[in-house]
Structure formats: structure tokens, C-alpha cells
Amino acid sequence: MVGPFDPEIRRNPYPFYAQARRHHPFIYHENTGYRSIFRYEDIISVLKDWSGWASDGVRVPEISSHPDLPPNMLSQDPPEHQRLRGFIRDQFMPRVVRTLGGRVESIVQRLLDDAIPKGRVDFADTVAHPLPVIVIGSILGVPDEDWTRLRTWADILSDRLGARLARDNPNNDAYEKELRVLQEMNQYFTALLDERRGQPRNDLLSELANPNAAGDQLNEKELLQMLMLIVMASTETTGGLIGNAVIELSRHPDQQGFLRQHPEAIPQAIEEVLRYTSPAQLTLRLARRDHVLADTLVKEGKTVLLWLGSANRDENVFPNAEQFDCTRTDNRHIAFGIGPHYCLGARLVRLEALIALRTLLRRTRGFCVLQHERLEYHSSPFFRLVTHLPVELDA
Ligand code: HEM
Numbered sequence: 350m351v352g353p354f355d356p357e358i359r360r361n362p363y364p365f366y367a368q369a370r371r372h373h374p375f376i377y378h379e380n381t382g383y384r385s386i387f388r389y390e391d392i393i394s395v396l397k398d399w400s401g402w403a404s405d406g407v408r409v410p411e412i413s414s415h416p417d418l419p420p421n422m423l424s425q426d427p428p429e430h431q432r433l434r435g436f437i438r439d440q441f442m443p444r445v446v447r448t449l450g451g452r453v454e455s456i457v458q459r460l461l462d463d464a465i466p467k468g469r470v471d472f473a474d475t476v477a478h479p480l481p482v483i484v485i486g487s488i489l490g491v492p493d494e495d496w497t498r499l500r501t502w503a504d505i506l507s508d509r510l511g512a513r514l515a516r517d518n519p520n521n522d523a524y525e526k527e528l529r530v531l532q533e534m535n536q537y538f539t540a541l542l543d544e545r546r547g548q549p550r551n552d553l554l555s556e557l558a559n560p561n562a563a564g565d566q567l568n569e570k571e572l573l574q575m576l577m578l579i580v581m582a583s584t585e586t587t588g589g590l591i592g593n594a595v596i597e598l599s600r601h602p603d604q605q606g607f608l609r610q611h612p613e614a615i616p617q618a619i620e621e622v623l624r625y626t627s628p629a630q631l632t633l634r635l636a637r638r639d640h641v642l643a644d645t646l647v648k649e650g651k652t653v654l655l656w657l658g659s660a661n662r663d664e665n666v667f668p669n670a671e672q673f674d675c676t677r678t679d680n681r682h683i684a685f686g687i688g689p690h691y692c693l694g695a696r697l698v699r700l701e702a703l704i705a706l707r708t709l710l711r712r713t714r715g716f717c718v719l720q721h722e723r724l725e726y727h728s729s730p731f732f733r734l735v736t737h738l739p740v741e742l743d744a
Pocket residue numbers: 422423424434578579582583584586587590627628629632633657683684685686687689690691692693694695697698
């Protein structure tokens with residue numbers, strides 16, 4: 350049968366997910382050897398049980414087996430996972446994230462100052478995607494003018510991650526390109542980290558370059574992995590969320606109107622966008638022992654794909670799950686995962702999305718996506734997001 354990687358299915362995976370939840374809650378993919386599950390309860394049971402399901406050992410082929418790269422925190426289990434997470438956890442705590450409000454606000458205003466007078470813009474390219482790259486660049490402490498490099502690196506690495514998972518044309522050029530990006534990132538960050546060792550500043554690079562309060566420090570390779578993870582995890586997904594919000598509010602003008610009248614409901618609307626079009630569609634776990642999952646035996650050592658994007662549309666958990674409703678309550682979506690690997694950046698994402706949407710609604714009388722039917726979604730099965738978003742902004 351066709352699988353969730355099929356390019357036609359990726360264009361709109363939701364009917365496929367609905368069928369899978371109903372009739373094939375467990376699918377074995379012969380070509381890749383992976384297994385997929387789609388129901389909310391099945392996925393939650395895996396994510397919560399870290400002693401039965403590992404992140405360590407879940408490696409997407411090719412680059413992750415590169416001898417130069419150690420695993421990052423996403424592909425580690427406790428206790429090593431907590432050690433790595435501990436290096437950046439405090440930076441994403443509510444009290445720290447709250448202090449970023451002013452900085453995010455001024456970046457959003459600047460991006461909208463450029464976009465709004467133009468009337469018709471590619472919103473993904475001019476606002477949604479630059480915003481999280483500039484924000485994470487400023488948290489890290491990379492020079493302002495370098496954010497486009499971060500974006501290019503994140504784009505290339507994300508594309509390759511998806512292609513490797515789907516085992517699409519393992520092609521040497523793409524592999525070489527990925528290695529080149531890793532080398533460039535390595536050189537770039539090594540120079541900045543060296544600077545920060547001599548002269549620490551008030552930024553995340555300085556924190557990472559120097560020993561933490563417990564006297565522990567990341568080695569050079571762990572540092573590179575940590576920085577790659579931060580850049581990759583924070584950029585495409587957050588830009589995707591803001592783009593998805595603009596798409597849904599354009600498809601549902603009544604709900605756009607409601608939010609203009611009731612800006613206090615914007616946080617709830619953001620949760621609904623996260624549920625309805627989850628920017629991160631999937632994650633993976635490896636069976637530490639034999640399990641029965643969706644009435645199927647999964648042997649120890651097998652990798653299972655958990656389709657978060659499907660879980661968040663499960664009718665058994667979300668009434669009228671296929672409807673976008675920004676007044677939805679009891680929204681227990683798992684767009685940020687659940688359990689020990691719960692997204693470290695969730696608070697930052699919510700802050701960025703809130704400020705972006707609130708400011709866009711305040712500064713325009715309306716916005717609508719042009720040619721909805723022509724929108725191109727990211728080809729990677731990891732994501733549900735557009736990289737181009739033609740929009741008309743009515744100032
Ligand atoms: C809409 C935006 C985002 C979405 C949908 C998202 C989604 C996720 C998901 C689903 C996971 C868990 C994966 C798993 O359990 O295997 C995760 C982990 C993670 N996310 Fe996010 N993320 C977003 C933005 C961010 C941002 C802005 C950062 C900023 C640094 C970030 C950093 C991380 C990190 C470091 C992890 C790994 C946590 C761990 O392994 O303990 N993410 N994210």
C-alpha cells in the first residue's frame with residue numbers, strides 16, 4: 350500500500366492518516382524496514398515509556414553514522430540525555446524566555462515594516478522564517494549579519510534529514526553538500542566559541558563555551574552537535590507554525606475576524622494551529638524490548654515512526670478533530686512531543702508566534718493567502734509547513 354512518505358500523500362496527509370487510524374493503525378514499510386503508528390493513545394504510550402522505548406540508537410542512516418559526530422540530546426536516553434539537556438535548559442525556562450519579549454517584538458516590527466507597505470509579499474520568506482532565525486541568532490550571540498547563513502544551513506540539513514529518512518536517492522552530491530555544511534558550521538562556531546572563551550558575553554555561546562555551574566563542559570564535537578540541534582530544531586518549525594497560522598486564518602476569515610475582536614484568544618488559536626497542522630509531523634523511537642503495539646508485535650531493536658500530525662487529529666481525543674477551531678478548549682495536542690524529550694523551545698515558540706500574530710492582526714485590516722490551492726508544502730515527511738507563502742496584506 351502507499352505509505353506516508355509518498356509525495357502525493359505528503360501534499361495532504363490527513364485523509365491518509367484518518368484511514369490509517371481507522372483501518373491500519375500499524376504499518377510496516379517494506380522498503381525502509383520502519384514501522385509506523387498513527388493513533389494518539391498508541392503514540393503517547395510509546396513517548397511516555399522511555400525505559401521501554403529508546404531514543405538512543407534511533408539513527409537516520411548515513412550522516413548520523415559519521416564517525417565525527419556524537420549523538421545529540423534528541424538521540425540520547427537518561428542519564429546522558431539529562432546531562433546534555435542541562436547545558437541549555439535554563440536558557441529556555443519561562444523566566445528567561447519572558448525577558449525576550451521586547452527583543453522579539455522589535456524584530457517582528459522591523460520585518461513587518463518592510464513587508465506591510467508592499468501589500469503582496471512572500472510571507473514565509475519575509476517574516477515567518479526570518480523571525481525565528483534572527484531570534485535564535487540573537488540568543489546564541491551570532492553577529493546580526495550572519496542570520497542568513499544560519500537559515501541556509503538549517504534549510505540544507507532539514508532537507509537532507511527528510512530525504513535520508515525516506516531513503517530517497519542516496520546521492521553523493523547531496524551527501525557531500527551536507528558534509529560541507531557541517532564543516533562550515535564547525536569552522537564558524539569554533540571561531541565564535543574561541544572568542545567567547547577569552548571574552549564571555551551575555552549570550553548562549555558564552556554559556557556553552559565555558560564550564561557550567563557544576564564544572565561540566567561539552568567537548569568540541571558535542572558543542573557542534575548542540576549548536577546544530579538548536580539551529581535546526583528552532584528555525585523551520587517555528588517559521589512553519591507562523592506560516593500555518595496565516596494559512597488557517599486566511600482559510601477561515603470568520604476566525605481571523607474573531608481574533609481581531611478578541612486578541613486575548615490568540616494563545617488558544619496558536620495551540621489550535623499546532624494541533625491542526627503540526628509543523629513537526631513525526632518522531633522516532635526504538636524498542637528496547639518486545640512490545641505489543643496496536644495489536645502487533647514489535648521486536649526489540651526495531652524502529653517505529655510516531656506520526657504526531659496524525660495523533661493530533663485523532664477523533665477519539667479531539668471532538669470534530671478535522672475542524673480548525675481557534676476557540677477549542679481541552680486541547681491536549683502533542684505537537685511538542687511528551688515525556689523527557691518534550692520540546693525545550695516550546696515557550697520560546699509560543700512567545701514568537703504570539704507576538705508575530707498579535708502584531709500582524711494589529712497592523713493590518715486583513716490578510717489572505719493568494720492561490721491556496723497552489724501552496725507547496727515542504728517535501729520532508731518530518732514537517733508540515735510551506736517555504737513560500739504569497740499573501741496579500743491589507744494595511
Ligand atoms: C513550532 C516549533 C517547534 C515544534 C513543533 C517543535 C517540536 C518538537 C518535538 C515534537 C520535539 C520532541 C521530539 C521527540 O520527542 O523525539 C522537540 C524537541 C526539541 N526541541 Fe522543539 N519544536 C519547535 C521549536 C523549537 C525551538 C524554537 C527550539 C529552540 C531551541 C527547540 C528545541 C528543541 C530541542 C533542544 C529538543 C530536544 C529536547 C530533548 O531531546 O530533550 N524546538 N521539538
